[in-house]
Amino acid sequence: MTTVRELLFGSASGEIEAAEHLAASGAVSSPAVCQAVVSRLSQVLDFEVSDVLLEAFRIQSRLLTAARETHAQPGTVQRVTVKTYELPWEHELELDVTVSGKHLMTITAALRLDLEVTALVAVVQRGLLTDVEGGRYRVxxxxxxxxxxxxxxxxxxxxxxxxxxxxxxxxxxQARAR
Incomplete structure (x- = not known):
């Protein structure tokens, strides 16, 4: 399963490249601070891309409807086909840059993910997503x-x-995994 960090930076060389790009942008003047900012962002972004998708499914989707129905009627199983499902997701955070106990600046970072699910076939029972039989998503x-x-x-x-x-x-x- 892929994390946002892996998607954006890949390896350590990707973090170095991002820090160099940050320094070149002029947003932060010190290369050392740029490296520290990217390193901290790398830690913060170490969550699975699919977690964002699951949260969207829990808020509003045909899967949510199937979850409610199968939970209300034990023993029922629904196969849900979703041709296309689009989700924009944004998160903004602030990082305080402190050196030797002295606050230098506050950095604002923003992450935007655009997810597009196509040809999803999912199995829902007891209010749970129990299987994925197909589908892709572009991030x-x-x-x-x-x-x-x-x-x-x-x-x-x-x-x-x-x-x-x-x-x-x-x-x-209300659903509980077994």
């Missing part, structure tokens, strides 16, 4: 620092490999 990730573009990436994922259901993923609060 466009864009990171800015101090309003300046730092890194953008676009990637296509197979949901079958990125979304592991295990004993079921609760789509509603």
């Amino acid at each position: 466009s990730a864009h990171l800015t620092v101090q309003g300046r573009d730092i890194v953008s990436r676009d990637r296509l994922f197979e949901l079958l490999y990125e979304l592991k259901c295990g004993s079921g993923i609760p789509l509603i609060s």
